[in-house]
Amino acid sequence: xxxxxxxxxxxxxxxxxxxxxxxxxxxxxxxxxxxxxxxxxxxxxxxxxxxxxxxxxxxxxxxxxxxxxxxxxxxxxxxxxxxxxxxxxxxxxxxxxxxxxxxxxxxxxxxxxxxxxxxxxxxxxxxxxxxxxxxxxxxxxxxxxxxxxxxxxxxxxxxxxxxxxxxxxxxxxxxxxxxxxxxxxxxxxxxxxxxxxxxxxxxxxxxxxxxxxxxxxxxxxxxxxxxxxxxxxxxxxxxxxxxxxxxxxxxxxxxxxxxxxxxxxxxxxxxxxxxxxx
Amino acid sequence: xxxxxxxxxxxxxxxxxxxxxxxxxxxxxxxxxxxxxxxxxxxxxxxxxxxxxxxxxxxxxxxxxxxxxxxxxxxxxxxxxxxxxxxxxxxxxxxxxxxxxxxx
Amino acid sequence: xxxxxxxxxxxxxxxxxxxxxxxxxxxxxxxxxxxxxxxxxxxxxxxxxxxxxxxxxxxxxxxxxxxxxxxxxxxxxxxxxxxxxxxxxxxxxxxxxxxxxxxxxxxxxxxxxxxxxxxxxxxxxxxxxxxxxxxxxxxxxxxxxxxxxxxxxxxxxxxxxxxxxxxxxxxxxxxxxxxxxxxxxxxxxxxxxxxxxxxxxxxxxxxxxxxxxxxxxxxxxxxxxxxxxxxxxxxxxxxxxxxxxxxxxxxxxxxxxxxxxxxxxxxxxxxxxxxxxxxxxxxxxxxxxxxxxxxxxxxxxxxxxxxxxxxxxxxxxxx
Numbered sequence: 001x002x003x004x005x006x007x008x009x010x011x012x013x014x015x016x017x018x019x020x021x022x023x024x025x026x027x028x029x030x031x032x033x034x035x036x037x038x039x040x041x042x043x044x045x046x047x048x049x050x051x052x053x054x055x056x057x058x059x060x061x062x063x064x065x066x067x068x069x070x071x072x073x074x075x076x077x078x079x080x081x082x083x084x085x086x087x088x089x090x091x092x093x094x095x096x097x098x099x100x101x102x103x104x105x106x107x108x109x110x111x112x113x114x115x116x117x118x119x120x121x122x123x124x125x126x127x128x129x130x131x132x133x134x135x136x137x138x139x140x141x142x143x144x145x146x147x148x149x150x151x152x153x154x155x156x157x158x159x160x161x162x163x164x165x166x167x168x169x170x171x172x173x174x175x176x177x178x179x180x181x182x183x184x185x186x187x188x189x190x191x192x193x194x195x196x197x198x199x200x201x202x203x204x205x206x207x208x209x210x211x212x213x214x215x216x217x218x219x220x221x222x223x224x225x226x227x228x229x230x231x232x233x234x235x236x237x238x239x240x241x242x243x244x245x246x247x248x249x250x251x252x253x254x255x256x257x258x259x260x261x262x263x264x265x266x267x268x269x270x271x272x273x274x275x276x277x278x
Numbered sequence: 279x280x281x282x283x284x285x286x287x288x289x290x291x292x293x294x295x296x297x298x299x300x301x302x303x304x305x306x307x308x309x310x311x312x313x314x315x316x317x318x319x320x321x322x323x324x325x326x327x328x329x330x331x332x333x334x335x336x337x338x339x340x341x342x343x344x345x346x347x348x349x350x351x352x353x354x355x356x357x358x359x360x361x362x363x364x365x366x367x368x369x370x371x372x373x374x375x376x377x378x379x380x381x382x
Numbered sequence: 383x384x385x386x387x388x389x390x391x392x393x394x395x396x397x398x399x400x401x402x403x404x405x406x407x408x409x410x411x412x413x414x415x416x417x418x419x420x421x422x423x424x425x426x427x428x429x430x431x432x433x434x435x436x437x438x439x440x441x442x443x444x445x446x447x448x449x450x451x452x453x454x455x456x457x458x459x460x461x462x463x464x465x466x467x468x469x470x471x472x473x474x475x476x477x478x479x480x481x482x483x484x485x486x487x488x489x490x491x492x493x494x495x496x497x498x499x500x501x502x503x504x505x506x507x508x509x510x511x512x513x514x515x516x517x518x519x520x521x522x523x524x525x526x527x528x529x530x531x532x533x534x535x536x537x538x539x540x541x542x543x544x545x546x547x548x549x550x551x552x553x554x555x556x557x558x559x560x561x562x563x564x565x566x567x568x569x570x571x572x573x574x575x576x577x578x579x580x581x582x583x584x585x586x587x588x589x590x591x592x593x594x595x596x597x598x599x600x601x602x603x604x605x606x607x608x609x610x611x612x613x614x615x616x617x618x619x620x621x622x623x624x625x626x627x628x629x630x631x632x633x634x635x636x637x638x639x640x641x642x643x644x645x646x647x648x649x650x651x652x653x654x655x656x657x658x659x660x661x662x663x664x665x666x667x668x669x670x671x672x673x674x675x676x677x678x679x680x681x682x683x684x685x686x687x688x689x690x691x692x693x694x695x696x697x698x699x700x701x
Contacts, residue, residue, distance in 0.1 A: 049447075060434040060669065063291050063677025064293065065461055065468075066314055066325040070433075072458035079451050086447075098446050122680050171320060178690065179683025186440060186679070201405050269503055270445040273543045277554075278445045278503075291479050292681045295472060312535065313469040315478055317684035318691065329462055333542075349408055 011132035030086065031150040036091035036210050039110070041151065042100075043251055044139070045085030046111035049101060049133060050259070052078040053266055055118055063122055070168060074129070077161040084154045102270040106260055107253040114197035114244055116258045118266035126172045127194045133166040134228045135201050135221070142216040151214065170232050177236030188238065200248030201225075291315065296322040297347060298330055300341040308340050316341075399599060404530035407473040415452050415599055419529050422482045422596070427467035428492035429700045431485075431594035432666050434460045436500040437509060444502060448514060451588040452549050485628065486671040494652065495582050497660035500599065504557055504564075504571035505556035510550010511620070512572070518543055519613045551620065558625045573622075573629045580644070581652045583610040589649075614642045 033041060055075035062068035086097040115132060119125045140162055143155035176183040202222040208215065226240075231238055249255070270278075295314040300306035311330045316322035322341040331337050376382050398405050405411055434457045442526050443448035474564025495513055499597030500506070521543065524536040527628035557568035584590055584606040596602035614633070621628050654660060683699065 053442060056450075059441060059454065059457055060438040060461075061501055061673045061676075063673070063680035064315065065431065066316060066321075066329065066599040067677075067680075068461045069326065069328045069458055069465070072454055072461070073332070075453060076454055076458070079447065079454070083451070099446055108646055122634045122677070130380070143626040168324065171324070176680075179685075182678070183683030183686075184677050209417070263618050265442045269443045273445070273561060273563060276564055277446075278556055278561075291477050292685050293572075295469075295478075303525075309540075311465050313472065314465060318683075318688035321684065328466060 001027055006094075006106065010100070031148075032151070033088050033092040033148075035092055035215060036207050037148055037151070038089040039207050040078065040211055040215050041085045041089035042110040043112075045082045045089055045130070046109050047115050047136070048078040048085065049082035050111045050262065051111075051115040051128075052076075052082055053262060054115070054117075054128075055125075057119055058125065058126075071125075074165050074168065077158075077165065080163075081158045088150050097191065097268070102267045106263060108235070108256065109253065109259065109263070110251055111255070112197070112200050112250040113231070113248055113256045114194065114201065116130065116250070116256045116262065117194060117197065118258055120190065120193070121186060123176055123183070124193065125178060125188040125192040126169060127187065129165065130168040130173050130232070131194065131198050131229070133169050133203075134225055135198075136162045137166050137228075138221040138224050139216060142221070147213040173232055173236055177238055187236075191241045192243060194229055196244045196246040197248070199245045200250065203248060203251070205251050285374070293317045295344040296326070296341045297344050298322075300326075302328040302329055302334055302339040303337060308338065313344060318345075393510060399528055400403055400527075403528075404532050405528050414595075416474055416593070418596065419532065420471060423471040423474070424476070424484070425491050425493075425531075427464045427471060427481070427556055428485045428490055430460045430467060432492045432496045432670065433499050434464075435514070435666055435669055436498070436662075437498055437506060439500050440503060440506055443611035445502070449506075449553070456510075456546055456549065459508065459542050462614045463542070464615065466535040466538055470535040472533045482674060486667060486674055488658070488667060491656075493582060494655040494660060495578050496666060497655050497662045498575070498578055499661050501574070502567050502571055504554065504567040505575065507553030507557060507568060507576040508571035510548075511554055512550075512575050512617070513582070514546040514550060515616070516582040516613055518547060519609050519616075526603065528599060534550055545597050549626070554624050554626065558634055568624075569626055572626045576629050577647065577651075580610055580614070580647060583607075583613065583651075584648065585652070610644070614644060618642065 050073045055071050055078065058067060058071045059075075082101075083097050086100045090096055090100055114128065117124070117128060119128075123263055137159065140155040140159035143151055144159060146152040146155065173187070176187040178184070202218045202225070204217050206220050208217045230240060270276075294317075295313050296316055296319075297313050298311050300311050301308040314322065314325050314329055316325050319341060322337055326339045326341050331339065388410070392412065395405065395410055395412065395415075397403075415518070422648065436582060437453060437457050437460075441450060441453050444453050468481060471481065472478065481490070485492070495516075500509070518540065521536055521540055525533055525540060527533045527536065554568050554572070557564040584593070587593065587605045587607045590606055593602060597605070615629065618633075630645040634643050635641075636643045655663070658664075
């Protein structure tokens with residue numbers, strides 16, 4: 001907007017836009033994934049897609065407007081990661097990111113149960129962010145060194161963003177744990193409710209045996225994850241929850257009861273208009 | 279009231295007001311871009327990043343509690359700001375004898 | 383009885399206004415100017431915040447991942463715009479909490495356009511094209527508002543807003559090039575949002591008491607009818623490009639005036655919505671109130687933590 005725009009300018013509805021060089025929308029175009037790499041990319045893409053969908057539900061409902069902006073940022077980052085992973089996964093079967101997001105059925109998704117859990121109150125959302133962000137950070141840190149150049153490139157960009165998400169979650173864990181009696185009570189309830197779904201994140205699947213220098217084995221991430229979690233929980237003066245463990249099975253297409261309704265909402269409009277472009 | 283924002287003891291806010299200053303990657307100094315509410319400085323700088331720097335990279339952000347800022351009083355214009363009149367020697371263009379000499 | 387400082391202050395204020403200069407927060411200003419600005423700016427902020435809701439309604443159902451990302455970013459921008467405007471209003475001596483309280487208790491107004499429901503995906507296109515388009519017409523002149531913090535917030539907002547209108551237009555373009563069902567969806571959305579977007583410019587000049595004074599103070603730069611006219615002028619060629627019809631059978635070019643003649647606007651609908659009897663008034667306020675009340679324990683927790691941290695650091699030591 002130039003300073004000397006005059007009142008009587010006929011273009012008073014016109015705004016000068018500063019020229020911006022737009023960065024590439026997707027990293028590392030052009031690779032084709034193998035079947036196994038595509039399978040693994042679905043794990044990552046679906047985790048991020050489902051979590052982004054959950055965070056999107058907070059928009060216009062967050063506890064403070066600044067937090068609305070923060071959660072939307074995280075959702076947008078995750079959606080970007082999802083699109084990159086799904087796009088790559090789709091190359092193995094000549095499908096687009098939208099083909100995968102809108103036209104697969106529940107049993108074809110590879111998301112973990114943890115990301116499928118409902119938002120609940122802010123404490124539940126933060127605990128879910130806490131666990132998932134620390135987990136994704138450990139994956140992407142290692143995935144940067146992947147022998148697959150596309151996965152490596154995606155991880156290189158994603159790790160920085162997920163590091164920020166992890167910091168956001170850590171800050172809120174502290175504030176809810178050490179703020180008021182009510183916030184502490186809600187946080188411990190959320191930890192008890194959600195921690196059963198953490199174990200599934202570190203289960204190795206047969207495909208991991210075939211992806212040796214392409215993807216880190218989930219079980220190898222556990223020590224670093226636990227160290228990171230424990231450090232924050234210590235500051236929160238909380239123990240790592242020690243209760244039930246959920247059976248999981250998301251990587252094999254067996255999901256929680258929550259995924260069905262989530263996908264129904266995500267897919268409904270696209271499915272009402274097969275073949276349409278938007 | 280010497281602070282830019284508004285907060286008095288009759289209406290204490292749950293989260294105080296912070297003023298945000300951003301220096302772009304191409305800029306030389308921090309510029310005031312607005313304000314936001316945050317419970318403390320750690321959250322303030324993070325909220326500022328989300329709110330004011332979504333479209334730019336590699337910026338430096340400062341956040342300052344609004345109440346920490348003292349503003350100069352425009353009513354005191356006369357006395358407060360030194361008058362530049364009669365002090366042309368503060369400007370380089372006053373010095374004409376050295377015109378044309380390189381690197382000056 | 384005015385004091386000498388008041389007289390000086392008023393003289394300087396009048397001079398600033400007459401010379402088209404800017405008024406800064408610490409300058410003297412008349413009480414009614416201050417009150418009027420607080421009303422207009424906080425209403426503007428509330429509109430951005432409430433305006434998030436009709437669009438947030440379609441984020442989870444966006445029909446492609448790209449559209450989902452774009453819509454999320456747009457709604458996030460709106461939160462940001464509300465925040466810029468709340469900040470600017472605070473410089474006039476009112477707190478965010480007070481303004482929020484006014485909004486959720488129904489004492490403050492916001493643009494009535496957001497009291498309409500978003501019934502289809504095409505509404506995302508219509509809102510971007512028509513509602514944001516109208517908002518831009520209103521807002522660009524505000525970049526030169528006499529109150530400087532308002533003008534500065536508006537410059538920032540206008541830069542971001544131009545993407546909003548374009549993405550809306552592109553949504554409709556894509557629909558009009560699509561299946562018959564998509565085309566019907568697009569036309570239906572335009573039919574529903576057209577007249578309400580024209581009402582965004584406010585009542586006809588004769589019925590607008592606040593306008594005259596706002597124009598004197600150079601807070602408002604153009605009259606309602608003028609802006610409405612110009613807006614329709616921009617829409618007509620765009621509608622042609624889209625292949626949609628504008629639902630005004632009396633819309634025609636007036637060669638003599640060099641502008642468009644518009645059909646009559648149903649101002650009773652406007653009054654009803656303004657009085658709180660629109661389709662979504664109650665719902666919009668409830669959602670905002672719920673977010674605020676549900677979030678209280680979170681805000682208090684963060685404040686309590688900050689207080690405890692501050693109490694730990696002895697005065698005089700570096701944090």
